[in-house]
Amino acid sequence: MVAFTLNGEPRTVDVDGGTPLLWVIRDEFGLKGTKFGCGLAACGACTLLVDGEAVRSCVLPVSAAEGLDVTTVEGLGSPDDPHPVQQAWIEEVVPQCGYCQPGFMMATAALLADVPEPTDDEIDARITNVCRCATHHRIRRAIHRAAEIGSTREGAE
Amino acid sequence: MTGGETGGGGAPAEGPEASDGRRGVTRRRFLVWSATGVGVLFGAGYLSRGVWRRFLAGYANAGEFPYGGPMDPSLWFEIGVDDRVVLHSAKVEMGQGTFTGLAQIAADELEVDVGRIRVVHASTSSGNVDPFATGGSTSISSLWQPLREAAATLREMIRIEGARQLGVDPSAVTIDDGVLTAPAGSLTYGAVVEAAGEWEVPETPPLKEVSDYRYVRQPVPRVDLEEKVFGAPIFGMDAEMPDMLFGAVARPDRIGARFVSADGSRAAAMPGVVRVVIEDDFAGVVAETFTAAARALQALDVEWAVERSWSDEDIRAMVRTGRGTDHVIQREGSVGRAFDSGEVIEAEFTSPIGAHAQIEPGVALAHVEADRATVMISTQVVGLTRRQVADALGLGVEAVDVRPMFLGGGFGRRLHTPIAVDAARLSRAVGRPVKVTNTRKQEFQRDTFRPPTHHRLRATLEGEGRIGAIEHRVASGQVAIGSPLVPALAQTVIGHDIGAWRGGMIQYRAIPNHQAVSRTVELPFSTSWWRSLGLLANTFAIECFMDELAEAAGRDPVELRLDHIADDEAGRRLRAVIEACAAQAGWRDGGVGGVAPGSEAASAPTSAPTSAMGFAASTDANTPCAHVAEVRVDEGRIRVEKVTCVIDPGLAVNPDQVRAQCEGSVVMGLSAALYEEMTVTDGVLGPTIYGPYRMATLADAPREIDVEILENADVPGAVGEPPLGPIGAAIANAVWRLTGVRLRDMPLQPALDRALAGAA
Numbered sequence: 001m002v003a004f005t006l007n008g009e010p011r012t013v014d015v016d017g018g019t020p021l022l023w024v025i026r027d028e029f030g031l032k033g034t035k036f037g038c039g040l041a042a043c044g045a046c047t048l049l050v051d052g053e054a055v056r057s058c059v060l061p062v063s064a065a066e067g068l069d070v071t072t073v074e075g076l077g078s079p080d081d082p083h084p085v086q087q088a089w090i091e092e093v094v095p096q097c098g099y100c101q102p103g104f105m106m107a108t109a110a111l112l113a114d115v116p117e118p119t120d121d122e123i124d125a126r127i128t129n130v131c132r133c134a135t136h137h138r139i140r141r142a143i144h145r146a147a148e149i150g151s152t153r154e155g156a157e
Numbered sequence: 158m159t160g161g162e163t164g165g166g167g168a169p170a171e172g173p174e175a176s177d178g179r180r181g182v183t184r185r186r187f188l189v190w191s192a193t194g195v196g197v198l199f200g201a202g203y204l205s206r207g208v209w210r211r212f213l214a215g216y217a218n219a220g221e222f223p224y225g226g227p228m229d230p231s232l233w234f235e236i237g238v239d240d241r242v243v244l245h246s247a248k249v250e251m252g253q254g255t256f257t258g259l260a261q262i263a264a265d266e267l268e269v270d271v272g273r274i275r276v277v278h279a280s281t282s283s284g285n286v287d288p289f290a291t292g293g294s295t296s297i298s299s300l301w302q303p304l305r306e307a308a309a310t311l312r313e314m315i316r317i318e319g320a321r322q323l324g325v326d327p328s329a330v331t332i333d334d335g336v337l338t339a340p341a342g343s344l345t346y347g348a349v350v351e352a353a354g355e356w357e358v359p360e361t362p363p364l365k366e367v368s369d370y371r372y373v374r375q376p377v378p379r380v381d382l383e384e385k386v387f388g389a390p391i392f393g394m395d396a397e398m399p400d401m402l403f404g405a406v407a408r409p410d411r412i413g414a415r416f417v418s419a420d421g422s423r424a425a426a427m428p429g430v431v432r433v434v435i436e437d438d439f440a441g442v443v444a445e446t447f448t449a450a451a452r453a454l455q456a457l458d459v460e461w462a463v464e465r466s467w468s469d470e471d472i473r474a475m476v477r478t479g480r481g482t483d484h485v486i487q488r489e490g491s492v493g494r495a496f497d498s499g500e501v502i503e504a505e506f507t508s509p510i511g512a513h514a515q516i517e518p519g520v521a522l523a524h525v526e527a528d529r530a531t532v533m534i535s536t537q538v539v540g541l542t543r544r545q546v547a548d549a550l551g552l553g554v555e556a557v558d559v560r561p562m563f564l565g566g567g568f569g570r571r572l573h574t575p576i577a578v579d580a581a582r583l584s585r586a587v588g589r590p591v592k593v594t595n596t597r598k599q600e601f602q603r604d605t606f607r608p609p610t611h612h613r614l615r616a617t618l619e620g621e622g623r624i625g626a627i628e629h630r631v632a633s634g635q636v637a638i639g640s641p642l643v644p645a646l647a648q649t650v651i652g653h654d655i656g657a658w659r660g661g662m663i664q665y666r667a668i669p670n671h672q673a674v675s676r677t678v679e680l681p682f683s684t685s686w687w688r689s690l691g692l693l694a695n696t697f698a699i700e701c702f703m704d705e706l707a708e709a710a711g712r713d714p715v716e717l718r719l720d721h722i723a724d725d726e727a728g729r730r731l732r733a734v735i736e737a738c739a740a741q742a743g744w745r746d747g748g749v750g751g752v753a754p755g756s757e758a759a760s761a762p763t764s765a766p767t768s769a770m771g772f773a774a775s776t777d778a779n780t781p782c783a784h785v786a787e788v789r790v791d792e793g794r795i796r797v798e799k800v801t802c803v804i805d806p807g808l809a810v811n812p813d814q815v816r817a818q819c820e821g822s823v824v825m826g827l828s829a830a831l832y833e834e835m836t837v838t839d840g841v842l843g844p845t846i847y848g849p850y851r852m853a854t855l856a857d858a859p860r861e862i863d864v865e866i867l868e869n870a871d872v873p874g875a876v877g878e879p880p881l882g883p884i885g886a887a888i889a890n891a892v893w894r895l896t897g898v899r900l901r902d903m904p905l906q907p908a909l910d911r912a913l914a915g916a917a
Binding site for chain 1: 251252253254378379381382383384385386387388389390392394395428446447448451513514515516517518563564565566567568594596597813817820821822823824825828846847848852853854855856858859860862
């Protein structure tokens with residue numbers, strides 16, 4: 001039995017502790033926003049937040065999440081209350097096929113939590129996910145836009 | 158197709174009954190009840206025109222691809238009592254933005270707010286099946302006319318029926334945003350549909366002027382943004398059915414391997430395994446979870462027979478011009494005579510095997526029951542997949558329902574999705590729904606690769622820096638030939654490979670003698686459709702060679718190109734794109750920082766500029782496109798700082814999505830041109846994972862991509878592939894201007910590494 005917090009809700013699951021967190025979230029808890037791309041932490045499609053850190057969940061045993069706080073794209077925000085990253089992704093019309101985008105958005109959320117206004121070089125160094133539609137141009141714009149939205153919201157609070 | 162046919166006791170969750178009950182939508186197929194003849198009428202009209210013949214001929218000439226599916230409005234549209242319009246698209250959405258363009262087109266002719274149109278994939282049981290595929294940059298261009306006609310016809314049907322309900326003449330009814338208004342009162346579309354009896358189907362009404370459209374030619378945000386930003390379960394990978402199990406199928410590592418036998422005893426003993434299935438030449442596992450299936454696959458012992466261990470050298474030797482059967486695909490004047498009498502400039506180019514590398518792996522969910530099957534899948538070939546599953550199960554096609562899901566990337570990879578058959582076999586064996594997913598390694602090794610190519614370019618120069626003759630000879634692995642999409646008969650009729658030579662013709666048709674010659678080779682592994690087909694490699698070769706000719710002639714490369722463009726419509730559109738791109742990028746004599754050929758700067762690296770521009774242009778499927786790449790070389794690393802892209806796709810239904818396709822094509826093409834390469838070692842294709850298969854990331858993508866759209870045709874043309882053409886050549890030409898090194902082999906970064914190592 002493994003227990004952790006998923007998008008703010010305490011959850012327990014009875015699976016082999018070696019099962020990658022990705023599959024527990026997708027198939028035990030039915031949240032499909034976190035994607036399978038490669039299974040070897042090489043593409044970043046499965047990126048989610050564990051205690052605020054961006055983690056590639058396809059290689060993280062669920063047992064390693066015991067007692068920790070896991071956030072997926074579904075928990076990041078909602079259409080009524082989007083996270084600044086999601087708001088920026090909408091404003092910049094980033095997705096094409098969209099499959100890799102949750103991973104990019106989660107990696108960006110972690111980056112902005114660390115570095116609220118990242119430079120282009122910091123973005124290059126920290127966001128290393130793969131996107132085959134090649135939406136990189138808009139992803140970069142959206143990261144800067146998300147930083148702006150974040151700072152505006154912070155100022156408003 | 159009637160509601161009754163899918164309305165049995167085991168109606169699928171998305172069936173009409175469930176839909177009616179859950180969403181409060183009445184008359185899902187709202188015309189079906191009273192006008193079953195309409196489908197036949199429309200369908201027969203569109204299907205009887207020799208779809209295949211037109212397709213093949215048109216495709217070969219200009220990439221034109223008339224839509225061959227049914228255009229009965231009742232198959233495309235569903236109107237609910239809540240006035241929402243559902244558009245059942247026979248084309249799939251793989252990121253190219255087609256759903257958004259279709260919504261815009263439909264909204265304008267239907268006279269409804271685009272926000273009220275929800276676009277969904279048409280299942281095959283709906284009767285709206287594209288007989289061919291989603292591909293070839295044809296979805297919007299091929300549906301532009303028929304979808305407008307279908308939408309306008311539907312609008313007029315509603316007008317006639319609404320007028321009857323209001324007791325007025327249809328001419329007295331005005332329509333605005335889904336509301337009919339007459340002196341007698343007003344009705345919404347939903348109200349008209351709810352109270353409708355018999356539908357009267359009018360002649361196809363005249364279409365509106367493009368200038369009267371509210372949405373067409375506007376940057377409407379993508380209609381699938383919300384699903385994609387908030388993580389909705391829309392992809393093939395996300396498909397689920399009750400009691401679903403997970404499957405994995407053994408596939409060989411080695412090229413040309415044949416199944417001999419399998420021993421499932423170790424796999425069957427693994428935890429969570431439900432069944433090991435070994436039939437004929439097939440071995441797979443079914444388990445309770447994805448992880449259990451993946452682990453069991455590792456324990457499945459399969460013996461494969463291999464007759465030969467292939468190497469890169471073998472493949473390179475097969476793909477050479479000058480050997481095998483040539484097909485002349487373009488000929489004007491006589492290049493032979495010119496080459497006999499003048500000094501011939503010559504160069505050879507190559508491109509490697511490329512992988513699709515789309516992020517969602519091959520995946521299919523199938524549920525096979527006694528006399529029917531249901532498949533949920535990301536595929537570009539809905540009809541073909543249905544047929545393949547039906548054949549494998551011994552069912553008629555009407556017994557198989559394929560429900561397309563959003564694709565986590567297509568790029569041509571999903572123009573062949575026999576993984577649906579794998580899922581169906583496993584489902585049949587266990588009697589429950591089974592979802593099969595390829596491993597990433599399987600995805601890389603068993604891809605339908607972009608074929609390797611070899612090009613030989615020859616030309617002669619005349620006085621005043623003009624080109625007298627030019628010839629492009631290309632040898633390539635197969636693209637169209639061998640594809641299950643192209644019937645064997647058609648392959649025989651056409652003979653040459655229309656995919657392999659795409660982009661291989663000489664677009665500078667004012668050169669008095671020009672010729673293009675294609676040769677294709679069947680390789681021991683599968684090669685086929687990869688976004689833009691032969692365009693990337695063929696343009697790389699021809700457009701790099703044009704720069705070499707400019708150098709030899711002492712001409713500016715842009716001016717040299719402009720001097721050899723034919724004075725006809727295609728030529729004028731190409732000229733406009735080239736001139737606009739040069740102007741937009743600030744191109745002057747070799748571009749910013751350009752090194753004049755043979756100048757001192759070129760041979761004195763210390764005083765050389767830090768960046769240079771490279772130019773290239775292509776024409777693909779009637780869409781001309783030009784790129785200027787601004788490139789730096791940092792300690793041997795090629796950095797593309799900015800790309801200016803000018804494209805003329807004709808009428809741009811959604812300028813923002815045209816832009817998105819250009820940005821994506823530029824970076825995907827840059828990635829393929831600079832880094833990507835599959836190699837063959839000891840009979841095995843590799844690499845089998847991202848990283849070692851190097852693709853551009855944010856750090857490699859240009860910080861600036863400046864897209865300008867010209868619309869020098871009044872109908873929409875190809876968008877998704879043409880802007881991939883020029884990028885490889887534009888980068889290589891810039892590298893030459895900067896370093897004096899000619900890169901004639903893709904991928905360019907390793908080629909530069911070798912050149913610099915050789916010079917050191």
